[in-house]
Amino acid sequence: xxxxxxxxxxxxxxxxxxxxxxxxxxxxxxxxxxxxxxxxxxxxxxxxxxxxxxxxxxxxxxxxxxxxxxxxxxxxxxxxxxxxxxxxxxxxxxxxxxxxxxxxxxxxxxxxxxx
Amino acid sequence: xxxxxxxxxxxxxxxxxxxxxxxxxxxxxxxxxxxxxxxxxxxxxxxxxxxxxxxxxxxxxxxxxxxxxxxxxxxxxxxxxxxxxxxxxxxxxxxxxxxxxxxxxxxxxxxxx
Numbered sequence: 001x002x003x004x005x006x007x008x009x010x011x012x013x014x015x016x017x018x019x020x021x022x023x024x025x026x027x028x029x030x031x032x033x034x035x036x037x038x039x040x041x042x043x044x045x046x047x048x049x050x051x052x053x054x055x056x057x058x059x060x061x062x063x064x065x066x067x068x069x070x071x072x073x074x075x076x077x078x079x080x081x082x083x084x085x086x087x088x089x090x091x092x093x094x095x096x097x098x099x100x101x102x103x104x105x106x107x108x109x110x111x112x113x114x115x
Numbered sequence: 116x117x118x119x120x121x122x123x124x125x126x127x128x129x130x131x132x133x134x135x136x137x138x139x140x141x142x143x144x145x146x147x148x149x150x151x152x153x154x155x156x157x158x159x160x161x162x163x164x165x166x167x168x169x170x171x172x173x174x175x176x177x178x179x180x181x182x183x184x185x186x187x188x189x190x191x192x193x194x195x196x197x198x199x200x201x202x203x204x205x206x207x208x209x210x211x212x213x214x215x216x217x218x219x220x221x222x223x224x225x226x227x228x
Contacts, residue, residue, distance in 0.1 A: 006157075009155070031213075032213060033213045033214055035216065035217075037217075042221075043203065043221070043222050044219065044221055044222075045205065045207075045217070045219035046219075047216045047217070050214070050216060052214065091157060091158060093217075095213045096213055097212070097213030097214070101146045101163060101165050101209070101211055101212075102160065102163060102171075102173070103148065103160070103163075103217060104160070105150070105157050105158040105159075105160075106157055107155065107156060107157035108157045108158075
């Protein structure tokens with residue numbers, strides 16, 4: 001069975017600094033998708049970034065980028081120039097391709113931004 | 116605007132009562148999901164449905180039931196068999212296929228008194 005592990009329950013970063021959130025996953029599949037979702041204090045979940053496993057290039061969305069290491073089954077999220085609005089729970093998620101639509105989430109990392 | 120509507124936002128229940136949480140989407144998505152969120156536990160999948168009149172159990176389906184009679188609706192019933200139902204419940208939907216992202220509702224907070 002697929003699993004997603006986020007080993008950092010909480011992290012803190014100074015405003016304007018860079019922080020990296022870790023995620024590892026376990027799967028026997030070769031084709032899949034990985035996601036980072038953000039849950040701010042409002043609890044409304046939103047997508048941060050998506051990575052296709054068949055792509056070697058790491059995904060980037062403005063200040064958010066990933067370090068995807070397929071062989072190591074690692075999918076970390078880097079937030080550059082951290083802003084107060086980045087304070088949230090961040091969830092890593094895994095989804096198989098073209099099989100069933102089951103999506104598995106990690107337990108989350110709570111990110112604090114220090115002014 | 117398209118989106119997912121969950122209701123009620125807050126719900127209180129006495130022990131032994133069944134309650135139903137509503138989830139409606141107007142995004143024309145085929146797949147719909149229910150997740151339970153507890154502190155320190157992340158999002159755990161309760162049930163999901165890929166098509167009308169079909170659904171699959173997730174990792175924590177015991178004590179819950181669902182139906183998918185219409186494409187836009189996926190209600191979740193928390194039965195009296197659920198031993199610890201107090202939690203935050205999230206509904207989501209997406210197009211089918213791995214590349215598609217989830218769109219989430221605002222959530223429902225259930226408290227058992």
